[in-house]
Amino acid sequence: MTPDSQDRPQCANSDALASSFSASYAGVVAFIAVATEGSFARAGDRLGIGRSAVSRSVQKLEAQLGTRLFLRTTRSTTLTREGELFYRNCHPGVERIVQALEDMRDLREGPPRGQLRISATVGFGRRIVAPLLSGFRERYPNIAVDLLLDDRTTDFSAERVDVAFRNGRMEDSQIIAKQLIPMPMLICASPTYRHTHGLPRQVEDLAAHNCINFRTASGRIFEWEFKVGGRIQKFLPSSTCTFNDEELVLQAVLDGQGIAQMAGYQISEHLRTGRLVACLAQYAPDDRGHYLCYLSRQQLPARIRVFIDFMTAGIRALDLQCATGLTPILPVPASKVSAAFTASVA
CATH class of the missing domain: 1.10.10.10 (Winged helix-like DNA-binding domain superfamily/Winged helix DNA-binding domain)
Structure with a gap:
């Protein structure tokens, strides 16, 4: 047979x-x-x-x-x-x-209910998303929330995630990405550090400062970014300290150990209270954002729709626009800054 x-x-x-x-x-x-x-x-x-x-x-x-x-x-x-x-x-x-x-x-x-699985980066999830969840649960007690904090890119299918918060630039065309707020990246230092070492007035001055770096979940060092002459330039400074946790980077800067480039949501409150000062704001990249992501606009369950609406309103109501009102240091000509980048890479 x-x-x-x-x-x-x-x-x-x-x-x-x-x-x-x-x-x-x-x-x-x-x-x-x-x-x-x-x-x-x-x-x-x-x-x-x-x-x-x-x-x-x-x-x-x-x-x-x-x-x-x-x-x-x-x-x-x-x-x-x-x-x-x-x-x-x-x-x-x-x-x-x-x-x-x-x-x-x-x-x-019907009335929103069921299980809701959310993914967020560790820093943004802990500082921004998690504090808003108590208000969401109070309004929608029949929705059970499962929050996953991970700096890796979310795999919606494998991890059965309903909604994810992502930072930076969105390049994945397979998902719906709704920008919640811009994500300014600023160079910051403590007043103590400023008093002792001064602040860089141009990008090439970074080589003379104690820089603190962040190691991403993939293991690589996060490159500092600047917008020079309308183009994004990346810069990897020599560092005195490197951490794989954003909160440790922030704490080191608050302690006066050095300067670092950090996202606005981390530093906005410290800038308002004077615990941190910013510099090189004129070169801050303006094409980054915080996004709320999901797989499809079609046939969204009520639990996902109300979560999207609640978080959009809640996050936009927070005063995280830390770059507003900063007095920029007079810019250096773009040609000089570009030369500084070339020298730093070399």
Whole structure:
């Protein structure tokens, strides 16, 4: 016997099963409707089809089962003994299917409820997202929240994530990315450091300062970025300290150990209170942002829609626009800055 001939009976059985299911499903639904309503006409009204269509579906089911399911007279329609047995066996399954359909409709249109899995980078998630969750849970107590903090790029499918917060520039065209706020990147120092060492007035001055670097989740050192002559330039300074945690970078700067380039959401409060000062603001890149990401705009469950709306309003209400009102140091000509970048790379 060849492998093909061995496979043939299984394929035939699968086709028979598929054919049987497709033929019987409509009959079972029609049968349950007639049994529940006690009439073919009322069953048709409930299903939104004609009486004759209901009758044909039931007749096909009876032929498939090889037994009569109803006793029909001009005045009544009642179940046979076999019909009663079949009804008892089928009814729970059909009820579960109906309930499943209603549950899906409720998730889309009803009061928000269910499990919501969220992903965010460690720094932004801890400092911005997590504090807003208590207000969200208070407003929507039937939504259970699962927050994952990870600096790696989110895999929506593998990690079963509903919504993700991402920072920087969005290059993934497969997801919907809604910018919440811009993400200014500023060079900062403590007043103590400024008093002792001064501040860089141009990019080439960074080589003379104690720089503190951040190591990303991939293991590489985060490159400082500046916008020079309308173009993004990257710069990797020599560092006195390197950390793989953004909070440790911030704390080192607050302690006066050096200067670092940090995101606005980390430093806005410290800039307002004077615990930090910023410099080189005229070269801050302006094409970064904080984004709320999800896979599709279509058929979003209510729990995801209300979370998106709540977080968008909540984050935009925070005063994180730390670059506003900064007095920029007089810029150096772009040609000189570009030369400084070339020298630093070399």
